[in-house]
Amino acid sequence: MGQSITFHKADQLKAKPDAGQLGFGKYFTDYMFEMDYSAEEGWHDPRIVPYGPISLDPAATIFHYGQEVFEGLKAYRTEDGRILLFRPDKNMERMNQSCARLNIPEIDEKFVIKAIKKLVAVEKDWIPSQSGQSLYIRPFIIGTDPALGVHPSNTYKLLIILSPVGSYFGNSIHPVKIYVEDEFVRAVKGGVGYAKTSGNYAASLKAQTKSEELGFDQVLWLDGVEHKYIEEVGSMNIFFKIEDEVWTPALNGSILPGVTRNSVIGLLKHWGITVKEKKISVRKLFKKAEKQKLLEVFGTGTAAVISPVGFLKWEDKVIKVGNGEIGELSQKLYDTLTGIQTGKSEDQLGWTQEVKIEKEEVKEKAVDKAEEKAEKKPAVTE
Numbered sequence: 001m002g003q004s005i006t007f008h009k010a011d012q013l014k015a016k017p018d019a020g021q022l023g024f025g026k027y028f029t030d031y032m033f034e035m036d037y038s039a040e041e042g043w044h045d046p047r048i049v050p051y052g053p054i055s056l057d058p059a060a061t062i063f064h065y066g067q068e069v070f071e072g073l074k075a076y077r078t079e080d081g082r083i084l085l086f087r088p089d090k091n092m093e094r095m096n097q098s099c100a101r102l103n104i105p106e107i108d109e110k111f112v113i114k115a116i117k118k119l120v121a122v123e124k125d126w127i128p129s130q131s132g133q134s135l136y137i138r139p140f141i142i143g144t145d146p147a148l149g150v151h152p153s154n155t156y157k158l159l160i161i162l163s164p165v166g167s168y169f170g171n172s173i174h175p176v177k178i179y180v181e182d183e184f185v186r187a188v189k190g191g192v193g194y195a196k197t198s199g200n201y202a203a204s205l206k207a208q209t210k211s212e213e214l215g216f217d218q219v220l221w222l223d224g225v226e227h228k229y230i231e232e233v234g235s236m237n238i239f240f241k242i243e244d245e246v247w248t249p250a251l252n253g254s255i256l257p258g259v260t261r262n263s264v265i266g267l268l269k270h271w272g273i274t275v276k277e278k279k280i281s282v283r284k285l286f287k288k289a290e291k292q293k294l295l296e297v298f299g300t301g302t303a304a305v306i307s308p309v310g311f312l313k314w315e316d317k318v319i320k321v322g323n324g325e326i327g328e329l330s331q332k333l334y335d336t337l338t339g340i341q342t343g344k345s346e347d348q349l350g351w352t353q354e355v356k357i358e359k360e361e362v363k364e365k366a367v368d369k370a371e372e373k374a375e376k377k378p379a380v381t382e
């Protein structure tokens with residue numbers, strides 16, 4: 001798709017939020033990326049436009065039948081001022097797998113990475129640079145057909161929005177409390193569990209609320225058929241250090257294949273640690289814990305990177321993992337991954353991609369100048 005991305009300049013830029021109060025997904029940058037799909041034209045009209053509300057027909061497919069996929073990745077500012085993306089190719093590969101399951105036309109992965117890089121370059125001043133901070137990137141696709149018949153939409157919109165986010169944990173990493181959900185289920189084999197799609201989250205909210213009411217942070221899902229085997233946490237995959245091995249549930253069609261999960265497995269293997277991707281029953285896990293063999297538990301996901309788990313509750317049993325602090329291996333994984341992401345550690349596995357700034361800056365200035373000259377022209381092609 002050799003299309004050029006047009007740039008529509010905003011009249012006014014927003015004030016940047018206080019770097020100490022970012023939280024997660026509360027603030028959005030000045031611009032967003034937008035592109036449309038129709039059967040006749042395919043994906044077309046890629047553009048960077050001022051961030052703001054979009055207008056959709058009330059009958060649009062997304063509102064009634066939830067035809068949507070999304071992704072989540074981050075841009076990091078290095079100490080020497082470069083901008084890095086972490087494995088964006090993996091996110092785009094997964095986006096196409098999600099599209100295939102949701103009956104959404106596939107995207108040109110390379111082109112969308114190019115769009116992400118261009119948008120991030122335009123918004124470079126929004127990338128926070130304190131420890132643990134980053135610019136969260138949320139690409140998503142929605143079905144937009146104005147029709148109530150149940151069928152795949154014929155038209156779609158792909159948007160990319162950006163949000164500066166703070167350190168997930170604040171200053172120190174606190175282990176989270178996890179509630180093993182044994183009534184509600186999130187996904188079943190044959191369903192859409194492996195796709196990153198809004199419906200999976202809609203299905204999870206009730207259990208999340210229940211776990212919070214019971215004093216827990218997140219839900220650990222069991223398989224949808226027997227309610228016996230461990231799947232994953234709300235928006236994270238889960239790992240268990242059992243003696244000198246690391247176990248994680250095997251990808252079985254109902255678990256989301258996390259990029260962080262894949263990276264953690266890669267690092268552990270690189271370090272010579274035995275990783276087992278297998279079916280793990282919650283009963284067996286609790287037995288291991290009773291025998292003091294469960295040494296560390298952690299979740300993996302783009303938002304928190306590594307999230308240590310301090311408590312697990314299942315039926316009337318409670319496991320306390322470790323001493324209330326992050327485990328040694330969890331810490332090493334966190335330090336290594338965040339080190340690679342922020343350019344502090346050597347990227348031996350070739351996981352980062354740099355967003356080139358200067359070239360984009362020059363282009364942007366050229367666009368500004370061109371606009372000043374031809375003031376009536378609303379959009380300028382790159």
Ligand SMILES: *Cc1c(COP(=O)(O)O)cnc(C)c1O
Pocket residue numbers: 072196232233234235236237256257258259260261300301302303
């Ligand atoms: C996004 C997501 C994850 C984590 O995936 P990463 O690619 O590591 O961010 C895990 N589980 C679910 C349900 C998710 O949506």
